[in-house]
Amino acid sequence: MRFGGQPSDEQLRARFDSMLERVLAGKGTRTDSGLDREVVIALRAISQAHPNASPDLVAKARAAFADQLSGANAAARHAEMDRIFNEHD
Numbered sequence: 001m002r003f004g005g006q007p008s009d010e011q012l013r014a015r016f017d018s019m020l021e022r023v024l025a026g027k028g029t030r031t032d033s034g035l036d037r038e039v040v041i042a043l044r045a046i047s048q049a050h051p052n053a054s055p056d057l058v059a060k061a062r063a064a065f066a067d068q069l070s071g072a073n074a075a076a077r078h079a080e081m082d083r084i085f086n087e088h089d
Helices: 009-024 037-049 055-070 072-087
Strands: none
Touching: 009 037, 009 055, 037 055, 037 072, 055 072
């Protein structure tokens, strides 16, 4: 784990793979995984679709995870927060 308690990309990848395996088996998600909101939502959709999770749901979870690693999910959340704050000025 990195200084400050942030997991490394390798640790996040291992956690994502583990969580994906769990939800494909019909098990729930864990909240302490270090995965962001968008990834957890995508993984929950797979779990809820069990045993009929489509390849599209898996692809969406993988895309959400790639966006977490690239910072795209965080950037979108920050842009939304900026929009909300600016709306109320």
